[in-house]
Amino acid sequence: MSIDHGPVEYIRRTQQYYQALGYGEPYQWAAFDTVPFHYPGKAITECKVGIVTTAAPYQPDHGDQGPGAPYNAAAKFFSVYRLPIKPRPDLRISHIAIDRDHTTAEDPGSYLPIDALKSAHELGRIGDISEYIYGLPTNRSQTRTTQVDCQDLLKFVQIDNVDIVLLVPNCPVCHQSVSLASRTLEQAGVLTVILGCAKDIVEHVGVPRFLFSDFPLGNSAGIPGDKHCQQDLVSRALELVETAKEPRTTQQSPYRWPFAENWKADYANPDRLSSEEIRERRAAFESAKAIAKTSRKSQGDAQT
Numbered sequence: 640m641s642i643d644h645g646p647v648e649y650i651r652r653t654q655q656y657y658q659a660l661g662y663g664e665p666y667q668w669a670a671f672d673t674v675p676f677h678y679p680g681k682a683i684t685e686c687k688v689g690i691v692t693t694a695a696p697y698q699p700d701h702g703d704q705g706p707g708a709p710y711n712a713a714a715k716f717f718s719v720y721r722l723p724i725k726p727r728p729d730l731r732i733s734h735i736a737i738d739r740d741h742t743t744a745e746d747p748g749s750y751l752p753i754d755a756l757k758s759a760h761e762l763g764r765i766g767d768i769s770e771y772i773y774g775l776p777t778n779r780s781q782t783r784t785t786q787v788d789c790q791d792l793l794k795f796v797q798i799d800n801v802d803i804v805l806l807v808p809n810c811p812v813c814h815q816s817v818s819l820a821s822r823t824l825e826q827a828g829v830l831t832v833i834l835g836c837a838k839d840i841v842e843h844v845g846v847p848r849f850l851f852s853d854f855p856l857g858n859s860a861g862i863p864g865d866k867h868c869q870q871d872l873v874s875r876a877l878e879l880v881e882t883a884k885e886p887r888t889t890q891q892s893p894y895r896w897p898f899a900e901n902w903k904a905d906y907a908n909p910d911r912l913s914s915e916e917i918r919e920r921r922a923a924f925e926s927a928k929a930i931a932k933t934s935r936k937s938q939g940d941a942q943t
Contacts (some may be wrong), residue, residue, distance in 0.1 A: 646838040646853055647903050649811045659909035660921045669781050669815055674845040674886035675826040679802075683881055686802035686830075688759075689769030691792065691820060692751055693777050693813040694730035696720065701934075706745040708733040712927035717935050719791040720774040727753060728772060735777050735810040737857030741902040746863040750809055752834070755860065755873040764877060769801050775820055777813045784816050789823035796829055803830045805876055807859045811837055818844035832876040835859045838889070848883045850876045852892045855902045861894075868894055 654665040679686070697704055701713040714734040722728045730751055732744050748754055753772070760768050773795055778784045796804060804824055806817035814837040821831040825847045832848045835841055836859050841849050850872065852859065861869030872892055879890055896902060905911065912920070 648839050649837045650839050652907050653811055656907040656909050659917055669844045671845040675822055676847045676886035677828055683877055685766040687767040687769055688765050688803045689801040691773045691775050691804055691806040693775055693809050694732050694751055695734045697729040697731050704731040704733040707743045712930040713934055715931050715934055717776050717938050719788050721771045721795045724772050732809050732857055737809050738855035738906050740905045741855040741899055742857035748869045749858045749863040750860050752860040752873050755869045758870050759873050769799050771799055775816055777816055779812055784819050789820045792820055793823055793827055803880055806833045808835050809857050811840055814840040815844055818846050821846045830880050832879050834876055847886045848879045849889045850879055851889055854896050
């Protein structure tokens with residue numbers, strides 16, 4: 640019989656991991672005493688709903704980004720994007736620190752709930768779906784995320800008259816980024832729900848509404864291959880908009896990860912790494928930072 644020790648403490652785990660790799664002061668995660676919160680001004684069946692994702696548009700000239708791909712810093716994006724939802728955009732998650740030991744990203748429905756939201760619309764659960772999907776960069780700089788990315792996202796959402804936003808993060812920093820975005824959107828009167836897997840990070844920041852699924856990172860929208868789970872999570876997120884009475888409302892989904900039972904002990908766990916593996920990961924991390932820096936500069940030049 641397996642023992643569930645509760646949600647992974649990603650803040651503590653990542654601090655220990657990077658200290659083991661030889662980095663100094665631990666990263667300071669965002670935290671707020673107060674949280675913006677609004678009640679629905681109309682029935683959910685009359686609302687337009689949009690999706691915010693940290694998945695990246697596929698770039699065919701930037702290396703392997705397919706299912707099971709290793710971490711690919713060259714595939715990162717650094718500015719908010721707004722893409723038509725039809726035809727379906729090709730969005731991948733090879734550029735971020737998902738749980739690669741237990742997540743292949745073969746089923747986009749596990750990290751991008753487009754089909755699940757369409758199902759909710761077809762059932763009359765919501766009034767409409769935004770014509771666009773919104774991409775939020777994964778950025779360790781809280782200042783950049785709050786002052787630039789969140790403001791750009793808000794402009795797009797307001798232009799498109801979106802009433803409710805479902806925010807779907809993937810890696811640890813993604814969870815912080817969408818939490819900051821949730822706060823910005825809610826403050827402006829746009830109702831928000833985060834569907835995520837890093838409970839401690841989201842609650843540490845402080846958000847209006849959070850639907851927590853105890854799955855490996857990279858599966859915030861549901862169990863891969865399980866359409867019922869994916870559709871139910873969207874339904875529960877929409878219900879949370881209706882039922883939440885106060886900010887910092889967290890609801891845990893009833894689903895359990897049906898695959899490997901040891902996944903919680905594996906992610907970024909320095910106790911499971913040899914000295915050689917730690918050196919290799921330090922070198923890989925430094926290489927990835929250099930690649931990302933070059934990619935950021937090239938994308939910045941392309942936008943000027």
